[in-house]
Amino acid sequence: MSAHMAPAPRLIPPKAAYDYEQWARYLVHPELLSDSMAVALFRAPLFAVPTGVSRQSSQLHMVEEFFARQIAMALAALPGFAQLSHSGPSSD
16 A cells, blocks of 8 residues: 555544553553553544553554554654554565
8 A cells, every 4th residue: 555545544533442441451561541542543542551661662563564553653742652663574
């Protein structure tokens, strides 16, 4: 998919994420939920947990590096997401 056809990630309320309930139940520090976010790409909202307390970093794995970069940039301005790293196949 070319960059001009790719949808931009949308940041939406965390409870809209498909996996919110699972993470909310198992998160060791539930206070991180207050700064969490859902990220929708291709209509699939997924939960994003910020760093904080004992959570020192976050990592995003995606099949396409282009989308991982887009989501990392969208989250970077939010508290707790500045250190987000991303990975995907190399775009050589």
